[in-house]
Amino acid sequence: MRTRVAVIGSGPSGLLVGQLLTRAGIDNVVLDRASKDYILGRVRAGVLEEGTVRLMDEAKSGARMHAEGLPHDGFSLAFDGRDHRIDLFGLTGGKRVTIYGQTELTHDLMDQREKAGALSIYEAANVTPCDFEGHAPPYVTYEKDGVTHRIDCDFIAGCDGFHGVSRKSIPEKAIRTFEKIYPFGWLGILADVPPVSHELVYANHPRGFALCSMRSMSRSRYYIQCSLDEQIDEWTDQRFWDELRRRLPAHHAERMVTGPSFEKSIAPLRSFVAEPMRFNRLFLVGDAAHIVPPTGAKGLNLAASDVHYLFEALLEYYQDRSNAGLDSYSAKALARVWKAVRFSWWMTTMMHRFPDTSDFDQKIQEAELDYLTHSRAAATALAENYVGLPF
Structure with a gap:
């Protein structure tokens, strides 16, 4: 099989770059080891x-x-028992965010790819990018139903996440990684109950961080900071609701609607960046190159900006036969990545209680929150980063 761009991974970044390429008339194939x-x-x-x-x-x-x-x-920052609203729209000159589940976004991209007749190969075992560092055209091999297949291509987009094969295929000496592991996780649940507020609530509390989010006005997504030693089966729904209430201002706790959860998990938090993001004909995109803690809501959005830079570069290559965009992809993407890594780290350190926090550290955190909610300049910096820096 021959295509121009082989896309490894059919999460949002892989499907988005595939759909943009398809609409531009640039043929591509998307592969994933998992099922649809x-x-x-x-x-x-x-x-x-x-x-x-x-x-x-x-x-x-x-x-x-x-x-x-x-x-x-x-959205609201909740501390000292009160809400402090950050006016994203007013502080950024009319910008906002949209709450829409990543699963739904993925579904939409899959549907459009199928309508366009573009090829996606699911349950492709042992996907392997090959010869991407040399002058010869690269190719990708995979196994399906016991048969080994090969896709020849011009470029490979590695959109297969932190644990995927794309980054692991790069020689160790050619890549540098930066990582910070946070000493806590997020225990999260999904429940078909109305959200506690019409906007997100980020809570800083002596018992730990909490986040009240939603997927719709009838489906809520809630998180609490927890130890990495916690076991998910020790957390009943009732225990979760009780703990969440303790960490919220009284007016939120009193009107919270509870119900059975249908998803519950504990996620560790880390910051991770791999440099560079281009290896001749292989390009890393999204979680394959970087991970941020979810506090700043940047993970999916960073993947989207990577897609933007890569798509523009490929479009320039095929339309104008120029390598300029391809050559600058890594530098452009990483410049925005590191700003988002900084913002996510800052939000995480400001909103969470760390096990080794001293009295001095705690006073600094309290002063930071007070300054942030009383200074328009500080609130504007938060708002600009939260709605997303330009790309």
Whole structure:
């Protein structure tokens, strides 16, 4: 088989770059080791920056997002028993975020790819990118139903996540990684109950961080900070609701609607960046190159900005036969990545209680929150990063 771009991974980044390429007339094949049903069953984030919304529209995949997504003009920082609203819309000159589940976004992209007749290969075992560092055209091999297949291509887009094969295929001496592991995790649940507020609530409390989010006005996504030693089966729904209430201002706790959860998990938090993001004909995209803690809602949105830079570079190559965009891809992507890594780290350190926090550290955190909610300049910096830096 021959194609121009082989895309490894059919999460949002792989499907988005594939759909943009297809609409531009650049043939591509998307491969994934998982099944379609498994991919659509994964629960992920749901806060979209305006740049991500714009790319979905460019891919002609945003109709349902606009119909069902929830535009948010602000969010609350809760501490000292009170809400302190960050006016995203007012502070950024009219920008906002959209609440729309990543699973739904993935579904929309899959549907559009199928309508376009573009090829996706699921349950492809032992996917391997080959010869991407040399002058000869690269290729990808995979196994399906016991048969080994080969896809020859011009370029490989590695969109297969942190644990995927793309980054692991790069020689160790050619890549540098940076990592910070946080000493806690997030215990999260999904429940079909109305959200406690019409906007997100980020809570800083002596018992630990909490986040009240939603997927719709009838489905809520809640998180609490927990120890990495916690066992998920020790957390009944009732125990979770009781703990969440303790960490919220009284007016939220009193009106919270509870119910049975249908998803519950504990996620560790880390910051991770791999440099560079280009290895001749192989390009790393999204979680294959970087991970951020979810506090700043940047993971999916960083993947979208990577897609933007890569798609523009490939378009320039095929339309103008120019390598300029391909040569600058890594530097452009990483410049935005590191700003988002910094923001996510800052939000995480400001909102969580760390095991080794001293009295001095605690006073600094309290002063930071007080300054942030009383200074328009500080709140504007937060808002600009939260709605997404330009790309």
